[in-house]
Amino acid sequence: MKFQFLWFLAGVCVMLFVGWVVFPFLLYERKEQPLQFSHKIHTETAGLTCDNCHTFKVDGRFTGIPTLNKCKECHTDIIGTSPHEKKLVEEYVKQNREIPWLVYARQPQNAYFSNASHIKLANLSCDQCHGPHGTTDSLRAYERNRISGYSRDIWGSSLSGIKSASWDGMKMDDCANCHNKHNIPNTCLKCHK
Amino acid sequence: MNITRREILRFVGGSALGFLLTPIPWKALDDSAIWTQNWPWIPEPSRGDISYKFTTCSLCPAACGMRVRCNGDQPISLSGVSRHPLNQGTLCPIGIVAHHLRYHPARVSRPIRLAGQHGSSRSTTMTLDEALQDIVSAMNDAGSSSQVIAFVDGRPGRTASVLFQQFAATIPHGTYIPISEASLDLLASMVEKPSGLFRYDVDNAQTILSFGVPLLDSWGSPARTARYLEKKSAAKQHLIQVETFQSRTAGMADQWIPLRPGTEAVFALGLAHVILKEKLFRTVSKDITEFETLVSTFSPSIVAEMCGVAPERIKETARMFAMNKPSLAMIDGLSNSREAQAAVMALNLLTGNVGQGGGITVRRELPFTIPLPKNATSSYASLHSIPDHSIRVMIMDESMSGCPVLDVLLQKKLVENGIIVSLSPFVTERPFCTQYVLPPPVFLESAVELSNPYDSESSSFSISAPLVPAPAGVVDPIQFIQRLAMAAGITTLPSGTMEELLKKRVALLYQEKRGTYFDASTGLTNEVKNLSSADDLWKALIAGGSLMNSAEPLKAMPAFRLTEFLSTVDIHTMKSTNTQLMLVPLVEQTVYGSTTISPLMSKVGQESGLRHVGCQVFLHTTTGTELGLADGCRVLLQTHHGSAEAEARFDASIMPHVAAVTNTLNQQKVFSLFEMKNDSSIRPTPVKIQKV
Numbered sequence: 085m086k087f088q089f090l091w092f093l094a095g096v097c098v099m100l101f102v103g104w105v106v107f108p109f110l111l112y113e114r115k116e117q118p119l120q121f122s123h124k125i126h127t128e129t130a131g132l133t134c135d136n137c138h139t140f141k142v143d144g145r146f147t148g149i150p151t152l153n154k155c156k157e158c159h160t161d162i163i164g165t166s167p168h169e170k171k172l173v174e175e176y177v178k179q180n181r182e183i184p185w186l187v188y189a190r191q192p193q194n195a196y197f198s199n200a201s202h203i204k205l206a207n208l209s210c211d212q213c214h215g216p217h218g219t220t221d222s223l224r225a226y227e228r229n230r231i232s233g234y235s236r237d238i239w240g241s242s243l244s245g246i247k248s249a250s251w252d253g254m255k256m257d258d259c260a261n262c263h264n265k266h267n268i269p270n271t272c273l274k275c276h277k
Numbered sequence: 278m279n280i281t282r283r284e285i286l287r288f289v290g291g292s293a294l295g296f297l298l299t300p301i302p303w304k305a306l307d308d309s310a311i312w313t314q315n316w317p318w319i320p321e322p323s324r325g326d327i328s329y330k331f332t333t334c335s336l337c338p339a340a341c342g343m344r345v346r347c348n349g350d351q352p353i354s355l356s357g358v359s360r361h362p363l364n365q366g367t368l369c370p371i372g373i374v375a376h377h378l379r380y381h382p383a384r385v386s387r388p389i390r391l392a393g394q395h396g397s398s399r400s401t402t403m404t405l406d407e408a409l410q411d412i413v414s415a416m417n418d419a420g421s422s423s424q425v426i427a428f429v430d431g432r433p434g435r436t437a438s439v440l441f442q443q444f445a446a447t448i449p450h451g452t453y454i455p456i457s458e459a460s461l462d463l464l465a466s467m468v469e470k471p472s473g474l475f476r477y478d479v480d481n482a483q484t485i486l487s488f489g490v491p492l493l494d495s496w497g498s499p500a501r502t503a504r505y506l507e508k509k510s511a512a513k514q515h516l517i518q519v520e521t522f523q524s525r526t527a528g529m530a531d532q533w534i535p536l537r538p539g540t541e542a543v544f545a546l547g548l549a550h551v552i553l554k555e556k557l558f559r560t561v562s563k564d565i566t567e568f569e570t571l572v573s574t575f576s577p578s579i580v581a582e583m584c585g586v587a588p589e590r591i592k593e594t595a596r597m598f599a600m601n602k603p604s605l606a607m608i609d610g611l612s613n614s615r616e617a618q619a620a621v622m623a624l625n626l627l628t629g630n631v632g633q634g635g636g637i638t639v640r641r642e643l644p645f646t647i648p649l650p651k652n653a654t655s656s657y658a659s660l661h662s663i664p665d666h667s668i669r670v671m672i673m674d675e676s677m678s679g680c681p682v683l684d685v686l687l688q689k690k691l692v693e694n695g696i697i698v699s700l701s702p703f704v705t706e707r708p709f710c711t712q713y714v715l716p717p718p719v720f721l722e723s724a725v726e727l728s729n730p731y732d733s734e735s736s737s738f739s740i741s742a743p744l745v746p747a748p749a750g751v752v753d754p755i756q757f758i759q760r761l762a763m764a765a766g767i768t769t770l771p772s773g774t775m776e777e778l779l780k781k782r783v784a785l786l787y788q789e790k791r792g793t794y795f796d797a798s799t800g801l802t803n804e805v806k807n808l809s810s811a812d813d814l815w816k817a818l819i820a821g822g823s824l825m826n827s828a829e830p831l832k833a834m835p836a837f838r839l840t841e842f843l844s845t846v847d848i849h850t851m852k853s854t855n856t857q858l859m860l861v862p863l864v865e866q867t868v869y870g871s872t873t874i875s876p877l878m879s880k881v882g883q884e885s886g887l888r889h890v891g892c893q894v895f896l897h898t899t900t901g902t903e904l905g906l907a908d909g910c911r912v913l914l915q916t917h918h919g920s921a922e923a924e925a926r927f928d929a930s931i932m933p934h935v936a937a938v939t940n941t942l943n944q945q946k947v948f949s950l951f952e953m954k955n956d957s958s959i960r961p962t963p964v965k966i967q968k969v
Contacts (some may be wrong), residue, residue: 091284095291096298103299128773145327192314193321231308233315243300 097137108243112227112236118184119176120168124221134210134218149256152182186226188237189214189254195275206266215251306425312446320380320448325349330846331358331797331821333727334372335720335741336824338432339498340727341368342797342821345376345744352376352721358584360800361734362825362874367499370686370878377875378719379745383703385716387750389705400704400714407754408713409764412670415696416765417449419669424692427452427663434728436778437674440655440758440770447767452658452668458731459610460618462659464637465624467842468835472830473639479732480504484597484604485516486548488541488621492516497732515601519544520605521861522937523893523930535932537862538633539961540584541613542592544605545620546572548578551595552627558599559629560800567840568623585932599628603635604890612862613663614960619697619842626837643728644789645915647771647779663690674756675700675717685948700754703873718747724776724819736826738786740779740818780815786824787811797821857923858904860916860964862947863895863939891925892947893968901927904966909968914938916962917948921967936964 126132137150155177162173176183191197202208210218227236239245240253247253256275263270296302325348334341342361346354355373359366362809378384389400389409419426426448428441445451461475479485479492479501493502493516493677500634508514509531527533532665536544551574552558562568577588584591598604608621630636668690691697702716717723725741744797755775762770771778790806794817808814818824894914896906906912907926913920914936931937938947952960 092291092294095288095293096295097291098288098298099292099295103296103301107299107301107304150542151326183653192311194314229308231305232311234311239304243304 104243111230111243113230114185114225114227117223118226119172122221123218127218138210140200140204143259144200144204146203148199149185149187152176152180155183185236186228188217188226189237190235191238191254192234195256197275206268211251213251213254215249246267321490323349323351325351328716330742330744331437331741332721332744333823334368334375335725335727335822336371336375336939338727338730339363339369339732340730340737340739340823341372341498341952342739342795342823343372344367344377344797344821345721346652347744350359350745358797358800358821359382360795360802361797362795362802362823363730363737363739364498364501365503367503368441368883369495370471374875374877375720377877378702378872378873379721381703381719381873383873384513384719385507385704385714385898387701387747388713388715388752389704390713391711396630405715405757405760408715409761412672412696412698412713412761413764415670416448417536417705424669424695425450425452425546425663425667427454427658427672427690429454429456429671429687431456431674433457434642435643435726436647436775436782437754437758439645439649441672441674442649443647443770444758444762444767447762447769448765452663454658454660454663456660456785459615459659460608460613460622461580461610461637462629463597463610463615463618463807463842464622464625466627467839468620468631468837470835473829474729475631476640476731477605478603478635478638479605480605482603482605482736483514483635485514486519486594486604486606486621486624487526487530487600488519488606488608488617489521489524490607490609491524491526492518492607493529496526497730502733505529506869510871515597517597521935522863532594534542534586534590536933537583537858537932539614540619541608541734542843543575543580544584544586545617545624547584547591548619549627550580550622551577551592552599552624555596555599556629557596559576560626562837562839564838564840568843571840571843575750584932598624602628603630603633605630605636608854612959616843619839623828626839627650631837632835638734638829640729640734642825643736643738643826644782644785646778646785660690661688666692668692669695670698671695672698673700673711675702677788686953689953699755700752702751715752715757716750717757718743718751721745722747722751724752726779726782733825734760735792735828738783738824739822740783742819742821780811783815783818784811787814792826795817795825796825799821803869824852857963858900858934858936859961860894860914860936860938860950861961862951862959892921893926893939894923895931896938896966897931897933897935898927898929900931900935901925906966906968912966913969914950915965915967916950916952918952918962921946921950925966926958936966950968 086212126137127134139147139150141147155172158175159169159177164172172183175181202213203210228234229236229239238254240247241257242248243253245253247258259275260270262268263274328344328347329345330352332343332345334343334904341364342358344356344358345352346356353376354750355376356366357364385400388403388405390403390408390411392399392401416426418424426445428445428451430438430441430453432438436693438455442453445453461477464475479497485492490496493505505514505516506529509516515532516530517532517534518524518794519534519536520527521538523535534544549568553572577591580586580591581588598606601744606621606624608618610618625631625637632638666689667691671687671691673687687697696713697711697714698713699711700715700717702719704714720741721744723743724727727739727741738968753775755773755778759770759772759899763766773781787805787808788811792805793802794805794814795802795807796817797820802825805814808817814824894912896904901908906925908925912923912925914923921938938950948959950962950964952962
C-alpha cells in the first residue's frame, strides 16, 4: 500500500518538476541583445540623466528607446575602451544602421500605451513599470515566448503569475489592477483603439 | 525490481494530477490565444518615428483638409485639419479610413480584362499596351459605323478633364460627357446669360426646400451637418425635406413632407401656383403669361390629391419659401425627372433666388494651363441627349460616383457589343459590364487636383499629395490618355506628367494673385499676392493647403424662360396613376452606397444593412396586409418591363401604396423593372405584387 502511494507521488513530483522547471526553459527562447549597454556607466560616469536619452518631443510624445542619432551625439568615434562601444561605432554608427534592440516591454499591436500620460499626468516613476533597469550594468538576455511571440516581461518572471514587484508583469490584468487601484476608468477603448 | 502494470498506471495517474498543477496547460492555452494575434498574414504597421503630414482628401469633390499621422513613411491614421476653410476639422466616416483603401481586397494593381457575361468576375491580367491595342481597334470600328466614343467624366474642371475634351474633340464621333449637378446645368439653360458656374449657397439660406437632396447625409463636407445643427438650435435656418422616404436628412430636418413617388414636379408647380396667385414672386419671366396658364391647373386641392399632402400644408410651404428669405430650392438631379428639376428651378427663378446670397450664386471656372480646343463644345453632350444604344466605346473616369442609377443609365446608352474601359482601382459590382479595368493609383499614391467643391462659397483649388509610392503596374490616367492618343495617331495632346501639368496650372493661378491660400502646417490663411513665387504656392498646396478665390460679386437676376421646360408635365396622365401601387427604387445615397469603402467601415453599419440579402421590397404594413402578404414572405414583382422575386418586408416609414425595392447583391437588376424616360431618369412604375 505504501509503495503504491509512492508511485503515484513520483508521477506528481516528476510532472511538477517538468512543469515548473523544464517547461519555462522550453517555452522561452533566450536571445542576447545585439549590443551590450551599461545604464550605470552612462548615468554614474558620464553623468547623464534618464531624460537626456529618453526624451519627450515638443508635442509631448515620448520617444521611447533612443534612435541611433542620439548615440551619434557622443559616439561618432570611439571614446572609451569598451569592446561594446567599439562594436557600436563600427557596426552601427559608421554604417548608419539602427540598432535592432529587443524591447523587453513591447506591447502587442492592439494595445495603445502612452508613456507620456503615465509619467506626466499620473506622475509614475519609470521604475514602477520598468524596475531598476536604469541602473543596470549590462543588458540581460531577452526571453521570447515561443508560442505567443511576446517578451517574458509581459507575463512576468514567474509562470505562476504571482508578482514579486510592481514591474513584474505588464499584462492587461496588471494595467487593469493599477487603474482600479487609482480609480481610473478601465473601458476597452482606453487602451484598444 | 519488477515494475508492474498497475504501478505504471499509478505513476501516469500521478503525472496527470501533477500536470494539472503545473503551468503547462494553462499557460499554453493562454499563449495559444495570444498567438492568434500574431499570425503572419495579419498586417502590422511598420515601426518608425511618428510624423504628421497634410494633404487633401480626393475621394469626393468636397476637398477636405487632412492631417496624416505616419509611422515612418506609412500613413496610419487620418484626421481633419481644424482651421481648414472647407471642412473645418471634420471628416466623413469614409475619409477617416481612406488610407485603408490601398489594402482593399477588391483593389487591382495592373490592367485586367474581365471575361464572360456582364458582371463576371473572371479576369485575366494584361499589359497596358495590349489594352491600348484593343481599345484603339474598337475605336476604329466605332468610327467606321458612326457609333460614339464617349469619355465620361465624373468631375469636370480638372486637367484630366481638359485632356478628355481635347481627345473627344479630335477624334471622329468623340463625345465628352461631363457628369455634374444636373439641376444646375438645367438652370443654366433656363436663363439667358449664365455668368459663371451656378452653386447652391446653402450656408447663407434661411429657408431650404430640398427635394431628396441628402443634405445632412452625404452632400458636401461633413462640416455642413455640424453648421446646420448649430443654426437649427439658434433657429437661423429652416430645412424642409420633400422626399418619399424618411431618409436620414428627412429625419433631421425641421419639416419632412412625404410625397407620393414621382409627384415632385406636381408639388413644385403647386407651390408655384400659390406663389403666383398670392403675388409672392419677385421676378417676372419672359413667358409669365404662359407659365401662369400652365400652373393654373395645379391648384393646392388638385396637387394635394396627387401628392398626398394637405392643401394647407402646400400653401404654408409656398408662403414660407417665398417670404422667409433668403430661400433656396434644391433637387437631386440623378433620381428626379427633368421636369421635376425644371419645376424646382422655376421656384428659384420666380422668387428671385438666382444671383442672390443664400440662393443660387455663381463662381468662376479656374483657369486651365491647357487651352480648350475651339471646337470642344461641339463634342460636349449631356447624358440625356445621347441616344440609347449608340456608344461603342465608353471610357469612364475613376471619379465617376458610385451611383447605381447612373450605371444603369450609362449601360442603356451602350451598343450591344460596346465596351467600357473603367479607370477604377477597384473591381467591385460597379463596373457592371466593363471589359477593361485600367487601375489608377489610389488615394495618397498620386497627385490629384480638386477644384470648385460643390459647397464652397468661392472657387477653390487643392491638391491631394502623393505620400506613398504607387505599386508597379498601376496606370496613371494622364499617361493613359496620352498613350491612347498616340496609339490612335493623335499628336496634338500636351505631354507631361500629372505633376508637371498641375505645376503649370498652379503657376497660372499664382499669376492671377487672387484670393487667399490656407497653409495647413500653420493653420493660417494668407494673401496669394504676398507669396514670392509660384513655387511657394505649389509647396503650400502640395502640403495640404487650399487656394480660395475671393467670392464673385452678386449679379442681377438674369432673364429666363420657364414654360418650354415644363410643357411636358401632364397633370391628367399623372392623375390616373395616383391610386396604383407604385414601385420605386430604394437607392442608398449614404456612405453605405456603392462607393468603395474600407472594410472596417462595417463597424459603423447596422448588421442588417451589411448582410447580403438579395432582392427585398419594402411596403407599409397596411399595404402589405391589403395584398394578403406577411412580413418576410416571398413575392413576385411584375411590371410592364420585367418581373423579379423578392422578400416582402413591412416598414412603417414607407408610404401606403408604395413598394420600395432594393437589391444589395445587384442593384442594376432592380432597375430593369422600371420605366426609363428619354430624360434618363428612372420613373416610379405601376407594379403588381403577389405571393409566391
